[in-house]
Amino acid sequence: MAKPTLNDFVTARIAAGHLSEDDVINVRRYVYGDMAVSLEEGEALFRLNNANISYHDTWFELFPEAILDILVHQAKPEGYVSEDKATWLIDQILADGHICGKTELDAVLHVLEKARDVPEKLEQFALRAVADSVIAGEGPTRSGTHLKPGVIADAEVELLRRVLYASSGSRGVAISKAEAEVLFDLNDATVEAENAPAWSELFAKAVANFVMAMSGFTPPPRKIALERENWLEQPGGFDGGLGGFFKKMFSGGVGGIRDAYGDKPDPFAARGNELLAEIAANEVVTEEEAAWLVNRIGRDGILHENEKALLRFIREESPNIHPALMPLLEKV
Structure with missing residues (x-):
């Protein structure tokens, strides 16, 4: 019998409607078992993140860490994000048709903060995502609450x-x-x-x-x-x-x-x-x-x-x- 893949595991957890602490540990084993994170694994992580199920807090640490490894630490030369990788990240974030969420923005910020060089469009995407969330009132703030449409709160200022x-x-x-x-x-x-x-x-x-x-x-x-x-x-x-x-x-x-x-x-x-x-x-x-x-x-x-x-x-x-x-x- 073939060993379940990360995609199989993700599909099962989405169907279950929740991701426990043990589940997050298993995801980490799938992703880092070969000491590297592939784009295909990154897409599976985005599919899990976009499912809008209940997540254990450790998921919000694993997700940005894995995306950072894909785009920055595994880049050649290390630390330089290519145009293709930046486009991949933006496309993954927009795949669910929603404004960039808290976990996804965390991933982008991890990349911007750790990379030596990134395409300008990625930074502008992050800035525009926060601005659009403020205007629309649809994006979650750092505290996990929802924005009041058209009002810039302290949390949003600090995100900007x-x-x-x-x-x-x-x-x-x-x-x-x-x-x-x-x-x-x-x-x-x-x-x-x-x-x-x-x-x-x-x-x-x-x-x-x-x-x-x-x-x-x-x-x-x-x-x-x-x-x-x-x-x-x-x-x-x-x-x-x-x-x-x-x-x-x-x-x-x-x-x-x-x-x-x-x-x-x-x-x-x-x-x-x-x-x-x-x-x-x-x-x-x-x-x-x-x-x-x-x-x-x-x-x-x-x-x-x-x-x-x-x-x-x-x-x-x-x-x-x-x-x-x-x-x-x-x-x-």
Whole structure:
């Protein structure tokens, strides 16, 4: 009699409607019995995960671990996720026709955080999945509860922050235009909602990081530029919190940057006068930057509070503002 395969085992557990701790141990034996995880085994794991049965907690550890091994640890060269593998992962997640769930997003984040390089489309997929879940109210949060449609809660802000953090290793330290666009889309879709204050902070910091990088300035690492500081609750609101942070970082020369970083390592210490020249040049809002901001801010015809905060930041931080932005600045 032929030995049951992983697919046979998965079919039986789906029919039973639950996956016990012993079942998870058996799945692990099937998957790692030959010291490797194949794409076919990965597809069986996705079939089991998409069955929406009851799962023992250990399943939520095994699933992301196995997907990470398939895409990252078994890649050649190790750590580099190919376009084909990224497409495979996205296709598996979308196979059940639902927005990326908690376990699947965990798997994507494991890949983004551990890989040396991943295709940009995978990071954008994760960011868009969180944004779409917030808008639709269909995606489970980290706590296992369900989202309130159109409202960004603290848990969702931290998911967005984790996606942006995870991308720093493979996609560069600066926030990309594609990432900024997703954040703007989410901001537009939740304009009337009672969003968590942390969302305003993350939105403003991320887009400001992108704008500063557009002219070629080497921005601070994402984990510093996007770390949570509760600046809305600080004296002076935007000006005393986020504005003060970036004023030190971008307008105070090398010494100001060191002040902004505090006790953190200064990655720019060796650049000296070259850095000062970059800061002076990049405080200027260029025509390209102005055109993008005008188009993006005015896309839905509403000037949101978070967008006003961005414009105040630009008005105060830039010594030379492009005329295209003046009509918007006059509304702030």
